Amino acid sequence: xxxxxxxxxxxxxxxxxxxxxxxxxxxxxxxxxxxxxxxxxxxxxxxxxxxxxxxxxxxxxxxxxxxxxxxxxxxxxxxxxxxxxxxxxxxxxxxxxxxxxxxxxxxxxxxxxxxxxxxxxxxxxxxxxxxxxxxxxxxxxxxxxxxxxxxxxxxxxxxxxxxxxxxxxxxxxxxxxxxxxxxxxxxxxxxxxxxxxxxxxxxxxxxxxxxxxxxxxxxxxxxxxxxxxxxxxxxxxxxxxxxxxxxxxxxxxxxxxxxxxxxxxxxxxxxxxxxxxxxxxxxxxxxxxxxxxxxxxxxxxxxxxxxxxxxxxxxxxxxxxxxxxxxxxxxxxxxxxxxxxxxxxxxxxxxxxxxxxxxxxxxxxxxxxxxxxxxxxxxxxxxxxxxxxxxxxxxxxxxxxxxxxxxxxxxxxxxxxxxxxxxxxxxxxxxxxxxxxxxxxxxxxxxxxxxxxxxxxxxxxxxxxxxxxxxxxxxxxxxxxxxxxxxxxxxxxxxxxxxxxxxxxxxxxxxxxxxxxxxxxxxxxxxxxxxxxxx
Amino acid sequence: xxxxxxxxxxxxxxxxxxxxxxxxxxxxxxxxxxxxxxxxxxxxxxxxxxxxxxxxxxxxxxxxxxxxxxxxxxxxxxxxxxxxxxxxxxxxxxxxxxxxxxxxx
Numbered sequence: 127x128x129x130x131x132x133x134x135x136x137x138x139x140x141x142x143x144x145x146x147x148x149x150x151x152x153x154x155x156x157x158x159x160x161x162x163x164x165x166x167x168x169x170x171x172x173x174x175x176x177x178x179x180x181x182x183x184x185x186x187x188x189x190x191x192x193x194x195x196x197x198x199x200x201x202x203x204x205x206x207x208x209x210x211x212x213x214x215x216x217x218x219x220x221x222x223x224x225x226x227x228x229x230x231x232x233x234x235x236x237x238x239x240x241x242x243x244x245x246x247x248x249x250x251x252x253x254x255x256x257x258x259x260x261x262x263x264x265x266x267x268x269x270x271x272x273x274x275x276x277x278x279x280x281x282x283x284x285x286x287x288x289x290x291x292x293x294x295x296x297x298x299x300x301x302x303x304x305x306x307x308x309x310x311x312x313x314x315x316x317x318x319x320x321x322x323x324x325x326x327x328x329x330x331x332x333x334x335x336x337x338x339x340x341x342x343x344x345x346x347x348x349x350x351x352x353x354x355x356x357x358x359x360x361x362x363x364x365x366x367x368x369x370x371x372x373x374x375x376x377x378x379x380x381x382x383x384x385x386x387x388x389x390x391x392x393x394x395x396x397x398x399x400x401x402x403x404x405x406x407x408x409x410x411x412x413x414x415x416x417x418x419x420x421x422x423x424x425x426x427x428x429x430x431x432x433x434x435x436x437x438x439x440x441x442x443x444x445x446x447x448x449x450x451x452x453x454x455x456x457x458x459x460x461x462x463x464x465x466x467x468x469x470x471x472x473x474x475x476x477x478x479x480x481x482x483x484x485x486x487x488x489x490x491x492x493x494x495x496x497x498x499x500x501x502x503x504x505x506x507x508x509x510x511x512x513x514x515x516x517x518x519x520x521x522x523x524x525x526x527x528x529x530x531x532x533x534x535x536x537x538x539x540x541x542x543x544x545x546x547x548x549x550x551x552x553x554x555x556x557x558x559x560x561x562x563x564x565x566x567x568x569x570x571x572x573x574x575x576x577x578x579x580x581x582x583x584x585x586x587x588x589x590x591x592x593x594x595x596x597x598x599x600x601x602x603x604x605x606x607x608x609x610x611x612x613x614x615x616x617x618x619x620x621x622x623x624x625x626x627x628x629x630x631x632x633x634x635x636x637x638x639x640x641x642x643x644x645x646x647x648x649x650x651x652x653x654x655x656x657x658x659x660x661x
Numbered sequence: 662x663x664x665x666x667x668x669x670x671x672x673x674x675x676x677x678x679x680x681x682x683x684x685x686x687x688x689x690x691x692x693x694x695x696x697x698x699x700x701x702x703x704x705x706x707x708x709x710x711x712x713x714x715x716x717x718x719x720x721x722x723x724x725x726x727x728x729x730x731x732x733x734x735x736x737x738x739x740x741x742x743x744x745x746x747x748x749x750x751x752x753x754x755x756x757x758x759x760x761x762x763x764x765x766x
Binding site: 190403 | 724727748
């Protein structure tokens with residue numbers, strides 16, 4: 127039985143909190159994670175913060191805009207929102223997404239097919255607030271009534287009251303969707319609710335200067351200023367890669383030397399710089415594989431270009447363009463034949479798909495996914511493998527941007543089927559797979575109790591899916607590996623495993639694809655992947 | 662931004678309790694911040710780790726790679742988690758007065 131019946135009109139009515147989240151409503155996880163009383167207790171949002179910031183949506187907060195002090199401030203927020211929305215429908219201001227947006231505005235048949243595809247809605251226990259159509263319908267009604275000023279739209283399209291509460295809650299609600307596009311995939315008409323989330327965030331950022339701090343101020347702004355969202359400047363990144371090379375040489379017994387700024391190289395590899403800091407074995411494994419295959423490769427030490435992240439993808443077209451152009455310029459400067467994007471899903475979408483709209487002329491350097499490159503290398507016969515070294519249960523997480531969006535489904539699977547004797551699929555998988563729950567920037571957002579929400583709610587379906595893939599060997603006596611070829615997904619999965627203590631309870635570790643490839647290389651000392659060192 | 666106050670320690674912190682002004686750090690601040698991380702007493706090993714983090718931060722302006730931290734202090738990651746239950750980034754860096762790590766880390 128559903129407890130709450132949330133109406134569209136409730137959204138604009140001021141109240142202490144629109145909905146509550148109750149762990150009792152969550153979909154159950156398999157044992158030993160099935161006891162509600164074992165669910166970690168959520169951190170509280172501090173009362174003094176609640177008093178001064180907008181926290182009236184659900185039990186968490188992602189952006190937390192300050193409450194207005196005067197009626198003028200209230201009005202200003204609403205007015206800016208309406209004028210920003212207007213720009214979304216002007217060709218000169220939104221030529222990138224206007225066509226898809228018009229389709230999503232006009233053609234939703236309200237059939238609610240998309241609702242059941244949403245992992246957040248399902249995992250929350252079908253909380254109406256998280257229906258993909260709830261957010262979209264509010265946006266649609268606002269557009270009809272206040273932007274298009276359609277006569278009698280309140281009767282034909284449904285009414286909505288636009289006030290400070292509506293806008294403030296909509297800012298928060300635009301950060302309760304991971305933009306995984308499972309809803310868009312299932313829509314019989316082609317309506318894209320995730321695009322609506324994106325376009326809302328875009329208005330908030332580009333027109334109102336409002337965005338989640340982690341992805342804007344500490345993300346794309348920092349990347350453009352220092353060179354990387356991690357804060358690494360060019361010197362630090364080189365120093366860190368030197369360290370990784372030495373470390374990998376020790377671990378593998380193979381001399382590892384990463385390449386910087388090689389002019390005319392066959393390919394320029396761009397990692398998500400978070401890998402270098404948090405998962406150094408990933409860039410290390412890439413270097414080992416590329417060297418062993420005899421490839422003429424390089425990385426660029428140019429600011430911005432040694433960090434493949436492009437957080438603008440999730441919230442701001444201008445920031446996206448600025449970063450994408452830097453990436454392409456670095457490749458052009460070196461005169462490389464192509465750019466290869468490392469194991470980072472959103473970097474794939476940003477640089478290989480969306481950037482097509484800004485990289486014109488000779489900036490349109492060919493771009494390729496690491497997945498296809500790795501497949502070519504693994505099956506080239508240049509490297510000797512011993513798949514028995516990977517004889518433990520392995521399942522594969524499909525990063526939404528790489529798989530659902532771009533259709534890169536089989537290359538990574540062909541590698542795993544060849545190198546991992548106990549490879550098994552999740553259900554569902556491939557283009558139908560579930561998001562890790564950390565998409566659209568969530569994996570790096572942890573202020574207040576947002577980690578509780580993004581793990582227990584938005585990541586829940588994924589965790590269940592992972593555990594179900596090992597239902598034949600759930601206990602800690604079996605070492606298990608989750609292959610997640612995406613930095614953002616790894617960050618989220620790390621937090622899920624830590625939250626539920628999955629290393630201890632299930633002996634479950636995670637990592638990328640290249641680590642499995644190196645672990646199976648005959649020339650490498652056995653034990654590149656280690657359960658003992660994983661934490 | 663919020664203010665964290667304990668005894669005679671009063672500092673500006675972000676939503677996660679990381680220092681906004683790392684220059685305000687001193688040993689008393691470390692002890693106070695450690696208590697928020699479930700660390701009641703700072704042992705010699707704790708200080709070794711904290712000092713390493715601070716020296717690295719002073720030199721490079723960011724937190725070190727976790728693997729580098731482990732190798733150069735000689736503490737395996739497991740030991741770091743034993744010392745700081747929230748881990749190297751959210752626990753140790755916070756107590757050492759570093760700003761919250763940024764990016765996909």
